[in-house]
Amino acid sequence: MSRTILYTFNDEEKTLVFSYQEYRSAHEAVAAAEGIDLTSYLKMEQQIEAISDTKAMRNYRDNHFRKLGFSHITLKPKENVGIGKKPTKQ
16 A cells, blocks of 8 residues: 655655555655665664664764755645545545
C-alpha cells in the first residue's frame, strides 16, 4: 500500500507518493525524488546502528537530512473510511 509523504526541501513544500516495497524509509524516498545519492550516508547509518541506540541513529539521520536541505519530512495521516464509502481523491 502506498503512502503520501509531506516534506520541505529548500523552503519548498512538496508531496510524494511512495511505497515501502521500493524504499526502506521515507527519507530514502525523498532523497531519491530529489536526485540525491545516499551511498555514503547508508554506509555510515549501518555503522552507527551497529554500535549505538536508535536515538543516536535518529539524531544522525535528522542532522544529515537537515544539511541536505530538508527541513520537514512526515507521512500524511491515513484517512479512515467507513464501510461502503469510497476514499476521497487527492
